[in-house]
Amino acid sequence: MSQSLGLLLAPGAGADRNQAALVAIDDAATAAGCLVVRMDFPYRKAGRRAPDRAPVLIASVKDEAASLASRCDRLVMGGRSMGGRMCSMAVAEGVGAAGLVLISYPLHPPGRPAALRTEHLPRLDVPCLFVSGTRDAFGSPAELEAATAMIPGPVTHHWIEGKDHGIRGCEATVSAMVVEWLSELGLDGTS
Helix, strand or coil: CCEEEEEEEECCCCCCCCCHHHHHHHHHHHHCCCEEEECCCHHHHCCCCCCCCHHHHHHHHHHHHHHHHCCEEEEEEEEECHHHHHHHHHHHCCCCCCEEEEECCCCCCCCCCCCCCCCCHHHCCCCEEEEEECCCCCCCHHHHHHHHCCCCCCEEEEEECCCCCCCCCCHHHHHHHHHHHHHHCCCCCCC
16 A cells, blocks of 8 residues: 655765665654655765766656656655755656655855856646755855745745855754645645
8 A cells, every 4th residue: 555645855966875864754644644755866885986977867757756756646856956956856857746855955056146057947746845054055044045936836945044045953953844745735645
């Protein structure tokens, strides 16, 4: 029997599936009744440090999403930084998801605010949760709110005061925000 909700979590570029925030979200969402899968990208599985190009990363997200979707009724995707971005790009390309959880979304490279990573945002017609630090060099609260205004699906922002892109030490806060958002949408595993 499939569980009601599957949650696919992808790590940031410099980490693997055991990134602290992903483990905390996994623990909290699993306790709430979700079926959680934390994935690794192909370059990590091969022992490399440098990420593959976006098409390879997106293809691996699509494969993981298809596998998890076969075991649940509804799928939510996301992750930290690059991992969340790749999940959002996969959804923009048509992967069926009930929502996106985007932790420290990398809106632009640090110091390069004109190099926005937003071209796919108008194709995100699902509820999206963005959790970021107020001092994130990859996108300020004002920049992220302006960019996410082009998302047709409902957007929720949670800001962690004084934290940078790593939002270290806030794993419990982040995981509680994610589980609360899933519950408010009726997407927790017990509904």
